[in-house]
Amino acid sequence: MNTLEKAIQEAQSKVDFSGTALVQDGNGEAATASFGYANRADQVKNNLRTRYGIASGCKLFTAIAICQLVEQGKLTFDTRLKDCLHIEFANFSDEITIHHLLTHTSGVPDYFDEDVMDDFEELWITRPMYHIRSLKDFLPMFQNEQMKFTLGESFHYNNAGYILLGLIVEQASGMEFTAYVEEHIFERAGMTKSGYFSFDALPSNTALGYIDSPDGSWKTNIYSLPVKGGSDGGAYVTVEDMSKLWIALFGQLLLKEEILNKLLNPHVQVNETGYYGYGVWIKKQDDDIFKYHVMGYDPGVSFHSAYYPAAETIATVCSNKSSGAYDILEVIEETLQDKE
Template sequence: MKMNKVNVIIEQIDFSGTVLVKRNHQAIQQFSNGYANRSYEALNNEQTRFGIASGCKIFTAVAICQLVEKGQLSFDTKLSDVLDITFPQFDRDITIHHLLTHTSGIPDYFDEEVMEDFEELWVKHPMYLMRSGSDFLPLFLNEPMKLGVGERFHYNNAGYILLGLVVQEISSMRFDEYITESIFKVAGMEHSGYFAIDALPNNTALGYIDNEDGSWRSNIYSVPAKGGADGGAFVTVEDMYRFWKALYDFTLLSEQMTKQLLTPYIHTDDDYDRFYGYGVWIDIHDSNITKYHVMGYDPGVSFHSAYYPESDEITVVCSNKSEGAFDVFKAIETM
């Protein structure tokens, strides 16, 4: 009956994507629905790669923690001391910690408190030119601070763009190369990567935007040509499970550094006991952490994934539609 409830939601919203739920490393649910490519009627399957938008901010945070662990950086390092880039109106007291926790106060290139349509960004800055972190700098480089440093939580993509540039500067590697070598390969995520949307590998789902009149279009003109530190990686559901497992097995970071990554540093929402660590959302109930989770939304992309420490359960919901992942995720969670 519980599975029927999920099926009802899938049918109601016409879910397109793949789902994996494991408890104690055993799969208790795994299914796919919809098309990875509607034109060719190619079905989504268990090995399909999906874009996860901002869901990959946690990869950036892990990369920073690895560099801190190696002694090449600290969370108190000031942005102005590590990047040789002039930000005319930025506060010079902004630290790596502030960027990781969305408390830097810098302007965002896509401010969800101001803008609603992500596609508006590409009117003046064509999306096909956005292929690296430095390509985003003109969108916020000369803007004034939005808030005081440390004043409050303000979700900020630009902050993670800067963290990606820090990873490049410290490691002397391209950001995507560093993540591939130091995270994906180490965690066994052999099918994941930062793929250009105009050069996708086989079995990768195209993102779809459904219009109100029943027509649809792919998202190739709606998102950056290549993802980076703030979002845009592609993963399979099994690879995302492997990431969580590698994180909790202390394969990616030491136990002490993993605890720092997963510390609830800042309260994010007055209506919920929800906090933010480094690249990860944290839910707390009765003083106990009930869930670590990541999420991502772009035109043609919706994604939710969580680790529940009390039950040792990992849930991954990837969708190649703008909406749907949350509804399926919540239906599974109520089980």
């Protein structure tokens, strides 16, 4: 794995990457590298066990939670939103199903619409982010808006749809969403360092997210995101815990084969080689699946994690800056393909 670590080092110097990368093959051999500071002011370095925010990377956890409840017979993928969530949505289609929400094809309005807003921080100008601590706190931001497009018409990445899925998990399980994921996914997968932590109560060895300005100044992202993550994003993981997640998922410790295959099925084509399953992106090469992957971007957060079935290899890159994770993952993939 020395070649891989050298390639990561070279890529880091080009993009000033701050974070941790871990590549683990089917034999358990690993290449790791950490750069930058988890806390710049005190010069605390990032390391293999640093916890990082992963933004939308944890939509996969939400999809797994829904799939578990389907396995238990509490829901089906065809269950309609109006039949499994006791909240009024005056302008939403009555025919929206869990499948539509999982695949970003529901057409529901998003609370952060990338067609309208460029900067996620704009959301919190009139609605302080320290008030956003539960899933229901998001509802006033989209509950009474009009549908964005006709149900099932197209794929349009949607955070609000995953807020609705989290609320469905809460109603069907009787548990707070974050508690459900921590107990039924993180604990089962052995992800002992991961969790949904509040900005004002972060545990030890957690990286602060940094937003860099062109003039060289910087600030943390504490005023740029909701104070606590939920079903659309915002969990914290270590790179080692993300490896455990993929291993547990494909080892059928979280879902049995039938429902796992539903989650991993390429339900919607997004571009020429890209598809979306339930909470997971899928990339094909020559009709074969090259990788299953998740990603997340927020102010002060960039994250990529992938499982490559042919090589039985897992790669995870966590960064506490707004960019950089993709550059490192790209180099990892190029190096892995050169070795084949």
